[in-house]
Amino acid sequence: MLEMRRVCVRYGATQVLWDIDLSVGEGEVVAVMGPNGSGKSTIFKAVMGLAPPFAGAISFRGEDITRLPVERHVARGIALVLERRRLFPTMTVRENVLMGAFHAQAAKAADETLRWLQGLFPVLRERGGQIAESLSGGEQQMVAIARGLMSRPRLLILDEPFLGLAPKMVAQVVDLIRAVNAEGIAVLFNEQNVRTSFSIADRGYVIESGRNVVDGTGLGMLEHPDIRRVYLGEQGAAP
Amino acid sequence: MSGQLIEQIVNGVILGAIYALMGAGLTLIYGTMRVLNFAYGEFYMLGGYAFLLLTSAAGMPWPLALVLAAVLVFAFAAVTAAGVVQPLLARPGWDFSTIAATLGISIALQNAALAIWGERFQSVPYMVDGTLEVAGLHIPYQRLLIVAAAAVLIAGSAAILSFTRFGRAVRATAQDREAARVLGVPADRTSILAFAFGSALAALAGMILAPIYAVSPWMGVPLALKAFAVVVLGGLGSFRGAVVAGLLLGIVEAVGVALTSSEWREAIAFAVLIAVIWVRPWGLYGVERSVR
Numbered sequence: 001m002l003e004m005r006r007v008c009v010r011y012g013a014t015q016v017l018w019d020i021d022l023s024v025g026e027g028e029v030v031a032v033m034g035p036n037g038s039g040k041s042t043i044f045k046a047v048m049g050l051a052p053p054f055a056g057a058i059s060f061r062g063e064d065i066t067r068l069p070v071e072r073h074v075a076r077g078i079a080l081v082l083e084r085r086r087l088f089p090t091m092t093v094r095e096n097v098l099m100g101a102f103h104a105q106a107a108k109a110a111d112e113t114l115r116w117l118q119g120l121f122p123v124l125r126e127r128g129g130q131i132a133e134s135l136s137g138g139e140q141q142m143v144a145i146a147r148g149l150m151s152r153p154r155l156l157i158l159d160e161p162f163l164g165l166a167p168k169m170v171a172q173v174v175d176l177i178r179a180v181n182a183e184g185i186a187v188l189f190n191e192q193n194v195r196t197s198f199s200i201a202d203r204g205y206v207i208e209s210g211r212n213v214v215d216g217t218g219l220g221m222l223e224h225p226d227i228r229r230v231y232l233g234e235q236g237a238a239p
Numbered sequence: 240m241s242g243q244l245i246e247q248i249v250n251g252v253i254l255g256a257i258y259a260l261m262g263a264g265l266t267l268i269y270g271t272m273r274v275l276n277f278a279y280g281e282f283y284m285l286g287g288y289a290f291l292l293l294t295s296a297a298g299m300p301w302p303l304a305l306v307l308a309a310v311l312v313f314a315f316a317a318v319t320a321a322g323v324v325q326p327l328l329a330r331p332g333w334d335f336s337t338i339a340a341t342l343g344i345s346i347a348l349q350n351a352a353l354a355i356w357g358e359r360f361q362s363v364p365y366m367v368d369g370t371l372e373v374a375g376l377h378i379p380y381q382r383l384l385i386v387a388a389a390a391v392l393i394a395g396s397a398a399i400l401s402f403t404r405f406g407r408a409v410r411a412t413a414q415d416r417e418a419a420r421v422l423g424v425p426a427d428r429t430s431i432l433a434f435a436f437g438s439a440l441a442a443l444a445g446m447i448l449a450p451i452y453a454v455s456p457w458m459g460v461p462l463a464l465k466a467f468a469v470v471v472l473g474g475l476g477s478f479r480g481a482v483v484a485g486l487l488l489g490i491v492e493a494v495g496v497a498l499t500s501s502e503w504r505e506a507i508a509f510a511v512l513i514a515v516i517w518v519r520p521w522g523l524y525g526v527e528r529s530v531r
């Protein structure tokens with residue numbers, strides 16, 4: 001349902017993505033892996049219109065969204081949870097989550113969606129009235145994901161959902177992504193840890209210096225020599 | 240407390256209400272656009288002239304003129320924001336170009352007012368006559384009207400920010416523009432409307448003060464300076480901060496003048512500003528961290 005074809009992005013004069021190909025099917029969970037600064041966040045920003053490509057094409061459910069303004073993505077069924085949660089710091093948890101239903105269609109169903117999410121995320125009930133900033137990192141991540149889901153997306157994109165979380169919270173977020181996916185929502189995310197990634201992902205892409213290196217299904221792709229070199233930092237295989 | 244002190248406090252509240260209103264409008268613009276709007280005083284001035292023309296030349300009753308003039312300034316400010324400020328913001332190196340641009344707009348509007356309406360100070364009749372005599376105090380009803388109007392406008396704006404869709408868009412855009420856009424908030428349009436809304440508040444301040452200060456091409460300059468002080472004092476972008484800082488500044492200024500003399504007015508105001516910023520660089524209600 002999401003197709004990126006030969007996508008190139010630059011910030012100012014610096015090109016950071018080179019001919020990126022990536023796809024996500026209906027209901028699929030896809031991981032993007034790669035070292036810091038390799039362009040994972042930029043791929044997500046390109047999809048969302050925050051970093052529009054200067055070459056290549058992006059389509060979603062058959063429609064071209066390459067140049068679609070950021071604000072219009074959510075109505076098409078794409079939600080992005082930005083790196084570091086990015087909650088509105090002085091709003092309450094409840095206000096933050098309701099901002100996720102800003103789009104007119106989502107606003108109509110907001111009450112019902114909120115009830116559904118309260119089942120999935122106990123933190124929304126327990127801490128609804130608290131200021132977002134006062135929550136722990138893990139709780140903030142839950143709220144950020146809930147806020148993204150308020151728009152009832154078909155594709156949920158999570159940028160570094162496990163970053164800075166304690167192992168127990170990582171496990172909780174993993175469970176949550178599984179639960180979300182069980183509702184038929186496709187998930188695209190990135191995570192440094194390959195094993196964590198493949199504990200949820202159906203497929204994965206490895207990116208290095210803004211280029212596709214390898215993609216495939218399951219931990220088997222970790223045996224690929226390029227991955228061992230690039231990603232796991234192992235020497236030996238010829239560069 | 241002596242009667243004179245009470246009288247000065249009352250004057251301070253009146254002054255503070257205007258500062259609060261001016262600061263509230265300016266902080267809304269800063270919050271959503273991250274632009275120091277140096278043309279802010281000229282929207283105050285345009286409010287004064289629009290009100291003057293509608294009441295004296297067109298003979299309109301003042302409450303109607305108030306509303307119509309506010310709508311006119313709102314529209315003019317929206318066009319300014321959409322046509323000049325927003326396009327500059329979209330370009331790299333925007334922070335300096337918007338300062339230059341709003342300064343340019345400020346000078347252009349002052350000169351246009353001078354060319355069209357002349358340099359003469361024009362007075363506007365009181366909206367309400369009479370004086371309230373209570374406990375030895377003499378307070379003209381016009382001054383009470385200023386406080387009441389400022390209070391209603393501030394409370395109304397606060398309600399819009401808290402409870403409407405537009406208000407939620409403004410707050411989200413101010414707190415994290417990128418995150419807001421990702422959620423479908425049209426941040427550019429929201430900023431333009433917030434700019435116009437803030438400018439209309441300045442225009443309304445210009446109108447309710449016109450009977451006391453008279454209307455001239457330069458009437459906005461001192462008030463805009465105070466509005467900047469109030470916004471910094473309250474914490475850049477904080478609506479509540481601007482309201483509290485405005486009231487505080489007005490009262491300190493009025494009482495300070497009573498204890499010294501009126502030449503000290505500006506010195507007292509800016510001494511308060513510097514003292515607070517010394518201790519709390521982020522202002523009364525600002526947040527102790529860099530703005531994302």
Ligand SMILES: Nc1ncnc2c1ncn2[C@@H]1O[C@H](COP(=O)(O)OP(=O)(O)O)[C@@H](O)[C@H]1O
Pocket residue numbers: 011014016034035036037038039040041042043
């Ligand atoms: N706003 C930006 N302006 C300029 N360069 C950027 C910007 N954001 C990211 N970059 C650069 O683009 C490259 C890819 O960054 P990013 O997509 O954030 O990588 P990742 O998410 O994989 O860590 C990095 O070299 C980074 O320094």
Ligand SMILES: [Mg+2]
Pocket residue numbers: 040041042083159160
């Ligand atoms: Mg990143």
